[in-house]
Amino acid sequence: MIARTFDMYMTAALFQAALAITAIALIVVFQEDLRRAFSRIALLGKLPRLGSAGQTSLDCDVLVETAFELAQKKVGALIVIRGDEPLERHIRGGSLIDARISKALLDSVFDPHSMGHDGAVIIERDRIRHFAAHLPLSKNLKELGTRGTRHSAALGLSEVSDAMVIVVSEERGQVGLAWNGKIETVATATELKGRLGMERFTGPQGPQQRISLWHRLLRGNTGLKLASVTLACLAWFLISFEADTVQKTFVVPIEYRKLPENMFIEDAAPTEARITLSGFERAFNLLVPGTLKASLDLSNVEEGQQQIVVEESHIKLPQNLTLFRVLPRTLSFRVHRWVRSNVDVEARAEGRLPENLKLESISVSPSTVQILIWESQKANTKRVYTEPIDLSRITKTTDLKPKLVLPQHVRVESGRAPEVQVKVSVVPMSDSPP
Amino acid sequence: MSMLEDLHRAFRLADAFDIVFVAMFLYALFMWFKATASRQVLVGIGILALT
Numbered sequence: 001m002i003a004r005t006f007d008m009y010m011t012a013a014l015f016q017a018a019l020a021i022t023a024i025a026l027i028v029v030f031q032e033d034l035r036r037a038f039s040r041i042a043l044l045g046k047l048p049r050l051g052s053a054g055q056t057s058l059d060c061d062v063l064v065e066t067a068f069e070l071a072q073k074k075v076g077a078l079i080v081i082r083g084d085e086p087l088e089r090h091i092r093g094g095s096l097i098d099a100r101i102s103k104a105l106l107d108s109v110f111d112p113h114s115m116g117h118d119g120a121v122i123i124e125r126d127r128i129r130h131f132a133a134h135l136p137l138s139k140n141l142k143e144l145g146t147r148g149t150r151h152s153a154a155l156g157l158s159e160v161s162d163a164m165v166i167v168v169s170e171e172r173g174q175v176g177l178a179w180n181g182k183i184e185t186v187a188t189a190t191e192l193k194g195r196l197g198m199e200r201f202t203g204p205q206g207p208q209q210r211i212s213l214w215h216r217l218l219r220g221n222t223g224l225k226l227a228s229v230t231l232a233c234l235a236w237f238l239i240s241f242e243a244d245t246v247q248k249t250f251v252v253p254i255e256y257r258k259l260p261e262n263m264f265i266e267d268a269a270p271t272e273a274r275i276t277l278s279g280f281e282r283a284f285n286l287l288v289p290g291t292l293k294a295s296l297d298l299s300n301v302e303e304g305q306q307q308i309v310v311e312e313s314h315i316k317l318p319q320n321l322t323l324f325r326v327l328p329r330t331l332s333f334r335v336h337r338w339v340r341s342n343v344d345v346e347a348r349a350e351g352r353l354p355e356n357l358k359l360e361s362i363s364v365s366p367s368t369v370q371i372l373i374w375e376s377q378k379a380n381t382k383r384v385y386t387e388p389i390d391l392s393r394i395t396k397t398t399d400l401k402p403k404l405v406l407p408q409h410v411r412v413e414s415g416r417a418p419e420v421q422v423k424v425s426v427v428p429m430s431d432s433p434p
Numbered sequence: 435m436s437m438l439e440d441l442h443r444a445f446r447l448a449d450a451f452d453i454v455f456v457a458m459f460l461y462a463l464f465m466w467f468k469a470t471a472s473r474q475v476l477v478g479i480g481i482l483a484l485t
Binding site: 022026033037221224225227228229231232233235236240241242280319320 | 441444446448449452453454456457458460461464465466468479
């Protein structure tokens, strides 16, 4: 932005060239965040369950009681309560299990003599799904403080997923709770139960759950929310707001629609119009000029000269653009109705026969044809003619197949002119020398 | 005064939605920025973008 403002061409070009590399670098650096963002988008369909996180059937008393008993005995433990996001890609090692949660089982898993006591237990709904699992370690030393590896694992998983992790320290005999990239010590069983209940186990039936979505939207981070709204307003003012209206002219095609099948518009009808639109510049930015057209409904049109005034209703305009002017304002054209008619066929002859021949007759077969003709011209059109027959080239009685020459107001139904046969009968002149 | 009138004239319901969506996007971005461990990288990219 600065480079462009001060016309620093070389710097601007350099950054432009580096844009693609930067995009790739961004994907590499933030791959975990992006992966999580996409997986959250995929989970949007589960929004109504947010807060309950599928754990409503879990009785947390066992977990709380076990955690504090282990803390009292200074036995380390890691208990992961899965949220909506899958954990598989964050977990290494351990063994799969499908067991009901019980104090005895948890005591046994975290017993220092047990093989997997250093790992984590993963709880999904009311079942233990995994034990002795290895979790990713956190690099956030500020949040971690002087806590050890077990706490680092608890915090690490909470940073990359929506899981809650109960961690029991074997050195200090304290219980901690890691969630959403934060870890804190929980002093009493009641407090832990309260935290679990508030964040994870509140059932959809409770009044707290019904308001929780709005509560979540409105509570906390007021400064950031205000800053976001202010920045969005400022961006709208700088980018979108315009007080001045703009007029732009476009040449658009005229579309004559729903013309009855037996009707015909004379070729002279206008095919284009110049329309001038008025509105804010941003409205023009959203306009695709190729989609503009004037569309006239001719379903009720009558035969004869027509005059239609082009109005805004004939042109489909985007919102916030108004029709300022149309040229031509009035479209003038003639509509004809096709009717069937039987007319005579007449051979058109030109030139003169050779001097030694005398014309006896010219006959046409068939003598009449059925044609389609403009209704207005029906009374004036009694016959149609063949293409000219050159008599000077006739030397004897001849059969010819000339084409019919149809005027503009005549056409044949099949689209192909019927064949006609012309017989030119000649006889030698009687006074010609032998 | 005329500026306010212009604002009133130009502001549509779609603009309100526009602002709400952009604000939500910015808020999500800020929250991500706050949470991500790589925020220093974002600061660097921001400086580059401004340049």
